[in-house]
Amino acid sequence: MTNIFLANTLTRKKEKFVSIEKGKVKIYSCGPTVYSDIHIGNLRTYLAADILKRVLLYNSYKVQQIKNITDVGHMRTDPTSPRLRGAGETAAYDPIIAEALKTGKTSQQIAAEYTKKFFEDEKKINILPADTFPLATDNVKEMIELIKKLIDKGYAYVTDGKVLAAESGAKRGKAGIRGGADHGSFGTVYFDVKKFARYGQLSGNTLAKMDKLLEAVRVATETDKKDSVDFALWKKAESGRSMKWDSPWGEGFPGWHVECSAMSMKYLGDRFDIHTGGEDNIFPHHEDEIAQSEAAVGKKVVNYWIHAGFLLVDGKKMARREGNVYTISELEKRGFNPLAFRYLVLTAHYRSRLNFTWESLEAAQNSLNNLYREVTGFATSDKPKVARLPTPNAVGYGGQGCTECEQKFSKAINNDMDMPTALSVVQHLVKSNCPAGAKLASLYKFDQVLGLDFEKVAAEAAKVPEEVKKLVDEREELRNKGDFAGADKLRKKILEKGYEVVDEETGSRLKKAV
Numbered sequence: 001m002t003n004i005f006l007a008n009t010l011t012r013k014k015e016k017f018v019s020i021e022k023g024k025v026k027i028y029s030c031g032p033t034v035y036s037d038i039h040i041g042n043l044r045t046y047l048a049a050d051i052l053k054r055v056l057l058y059n060s061y062k063v064q065q066i067k068n069i070t071d072v073g074h075m076r077t078d079p080t081s082p083r084l085r086g087a088g089e090t091a092a093y094d095p096i097i098a099e100a101l102k103t104g105k106t107s108q109q110i111a112a113e114y115t116k117k118f119f120e121d122e123k124k125i126n127i128l129p130a131d132t133f134p135l136a137t138d139n140v141k142e143m144i145e146l147i148k149k150l151i152d153k154g155y156a157y158v159t160d161g162k163v164l165a166a167e168s169g170a171k172r173g174k175a176g177i178r179g180g181a182d183h184g185s186f187g188t189v190y191f192d193v194k195k196f197a198r199y200g201q202l203s204g205n206t207l208a209k210m211d212k213l214l215e216a217v218r219v220a221t222e223t224d225k226k227d228s229v230d231f232a233l234w235k236k237a238e239s240g241r242s243m244k245w246d247s248p249w250g251e252g253f254p255g256w257h258v259e260c261s262a263m264s265m266k267y268l269g270d271r272f273d274i275h276t277g278g279e280d281n282i283f284p285h286h287e288d289e290i291a292q293s294e295a296a297v298g299k300k301v302v303n304y305w306i307h308a309g310f311l312l313v314d315g316k317k318m319a320r321r322e323g324n325v326y327t328i329s330e331l332e333k334r335g336f337n338p339l340a341f342r343y344l345v346l347t348a349h350y351r352s353r354l355n356f357t358w359e360s361l362e363a364a365q366n367s368l369n370n371l372y373r374e375v376t377g378f379a380t381s382d383k384p385k386v387a388r389l390p391t392p393n394a395v396g397y398g399g400q401g402c403t404e405c406e407q408k409f410s411k412a413i414n415n416d417m418d419m420p421t422a423l424s425v426v427q428h429l430v431k432s433n434c435p436a437g438a439k440l441a442s443l444y445k446f447d448q449v450l451g452l453d454f455e456k457v458a459a460e461a462a463k464v465p466e467e468v469k470k471l472v473d474e475r476e477e478l479r480n481k482g483d484f485a486g487a488d489k490l491r492k493k494i495l496e497k498g499y500e501v502v503d504e505e506t507g508s509r510l511k512k513a514v
Contacts, residue, residue: 002059002410002414003016003017003414004016004017004055004056004059004414005017005414005415005416006052006274006304006306006416006417007306007351007416008303008304008305008306009202009282009305009306009307010201010202010302010304010305014416015304017304019061019273020271020272020273020303023060023061023062024061024062024063024064025056025061025062025063025064025273025274026064026066026268026269026272026273026274027049027052027053027063027064027065027066027272027273027274027275027276028065028066028067028068028260028263028264028267028268028272028274028275028276028302029046029049029065029066029067029068029130029275029276029277030045030067030068030260030275030276030277030278030281030285030286031046031067031068031069031070031118031133032069032070032114032118033070033071034069034070034071034110034111034113034114034115034118035110035111035114036114036320037114037117037121037327037329038114038117038118038121038327039318039320039325039326039327040311040318040325040326040327040328040331040341040356041310041311041317041318041319041325042278043121043122043125043127043328043341044278044308044310044311044345044354045276045277045278045308046067046122046127047125047127047308047342047345047350048276048306048308048345048350048417049065049067049276049306049308050126050127050128050451051346051350051417051419051449052274052276052306052417053065053128054128054448054449054451055413055414055417055449057448058410058413058448058449059414064131064268065130065131065132066130066131066132066133066134066263066264066267066268067130067132067133068133068134068135068136068259068260068263068264069111069115069118069133069134069135069136070136070256070259071107071108071111071115071135071136071137072136072137072243072253072254072259106242107242107243111135111137121327121328121329121338124328124332124338124339125328125338125339125341125342125451126339126342126451126452126453127451128451132267134263134266134267136254136259136263137243139259139262139263139266140245140254142262142263142266143234143254143258143259143262144234144245144247144248144254145262146258146261146262146265146292146296147189147233147234147247147254147258148248149296150191150233150292150295150296151189153295153296154192154195155191155192155195155196155292155295155296156189156190156191156192156233157189157190157192157226158187158188158189158249159187159188159189159190159224159225160187160224187236187249187250187252188224188232188234188235188236188249188252189232189233189234189249190225190226190230190231190232190233191230191231191232191233191288191291191292191295192226192227192230193207193227193229193230193231193291194207194227194229195295196291196294196295198290198291198294199287199291200287201287201290202282202283202286202287202290202305203282203283203284203286203287205283205284205287207229231255231257231284231288232255233254233255233257233258233292234247234249234252234253234254234255234258235252235253235254235255236249236250236251236252237250237251237252237253241253256285257284257285257288257289257292258292260285260289261289261292261293261296264289264293264301264302265293265297265301270293270297270299270301271299271300271301271303272301272302272303273302273303273304274302274303274304274305274306275289275302275304275305275306276305276306276307276308277305277306277307277308278307278308278309278310279307279308279309279310280310280317281307282305282307286305290302307351308350308351309348309349309350309351309352309353309354310353310354311353311354311356312353312354312355312356313326313355313356313357314355314357315355318356326356328341331361334358336361336362336365337365337368339368339451339452339453340361340364340365340368341361341364342451342452343364343365343367343368343452344356344360344361344364346419346420346422346423346450347364347419347420347423348419348420349416349417349418349419349420350417350419351416368452371426371430371452371454372454372457373500373511374430374439374511375440375443375454375457375458375461376457376458376460376461376510376511377436377461377502377510377511378436378437378439378440378443378458379440379457379458379459379461379462380461380462380464380510380511401434401438401439401441401442401445402429402432402434402438402439402441402442405425405428405429405432405434405442406442406445406446408425408428409422409425409426409442409446412425413449422446422449422450423450425446426443426446426450429442429443429446430443440454440458444458461510464499464510465497467497468494468497468499468510471490471493471494471497472494472501472508472510474490475487475490475491475494475501475508476508478490479503479508494510499511
């Protein structure tokens, strides 16, 4: 197999990729929390994982990808949010429950509705479906078992909710905290971060940088912990909460981080190749995930951590709290092809931050349409024989393409998914002197990674109406007779019917006017 190099967040180096099992790659991708439409900032992260998967398939690997669906919201204290059902002085804000209360639907209905929309959006931008989309609510049992294991190994402790932050360490030890193998019903379970010496290996937020660490994780002022850096594995359910489960610690619900640890190891085992996500997942989510997974199994679980950069709007991260989010549906309402967004994402390296503007999206759509015009021209002049892929995990290719361009394309995508360079190879190919059929064969092959629907566009273009074909033949006869004025009149008629005639040294060919 050709060497593939990936930038590993864990080692902060670009490394040669070596799979644990020869010829097979296991990937876990952090999926969405389904309480609203998924915005294009999230989809940029999922596109990075899709490109990675496609690059591996292109290189003949068999890929198993798991992408979770978080249908349990992450409860957090938020003094600025509306109070929910008498939750107290500060509302227990769970986005899924909040949306359910606002709309009069159940939490399950909200999760199901937005999961369906998420699948539709991924399909619109040609993201290959994962092999499994586990729901957090279907795997609570596994999460409880993982938490019990962490308690047994001394990495987690149970609290009874008493105020501890203002008390001394000596008092804390007597204030209802239990560790070790005690599974008494006290309410909330925390991971004891200082028990895990390797904490900070992914993000750099090590225990030695405690002051910085405290500021980074203080989303809520929880006072029932041993230490402010500790994070929740299981949280006691507040009164009236709709989404809760029985556990050895009473009714409650899992912490966000433990969900991914439990599901990734359930479906991929306690050692797998790649974990993907956005750069905002690095800390605390993925850092905490590493801590609890490795503490539970006593060894390294993930070999490569791959993170996509933010999608920015006017220099700010696209986020609901910033009020600057856009969805695929909004792009479509403004007349954009969803694949124009995919093309825009391909123009920037996945690790770099990409600034979104409507002007940049329009430029991407124009570039994509220009490519489609070239593809239709190649398709109507000479159709190559290219083997279709029977399944996303099967790579097969037939037909003779442009070898030099194919080599350059492979070099680009295998160099940490350098898609901007890969696109430049595509542009070079289109303008090259390769025969139209060879160009199309190579473009079909490239599209296994690009995901821009070249074959679909070519198939549509090949359905040239008989009336247009007749006009093209008549025009060619006029050109041969030297009647160029008459040929120009027919060119205009052909254009009115949606096709453009391109005259080249080797003859004329059609482009569909996209």
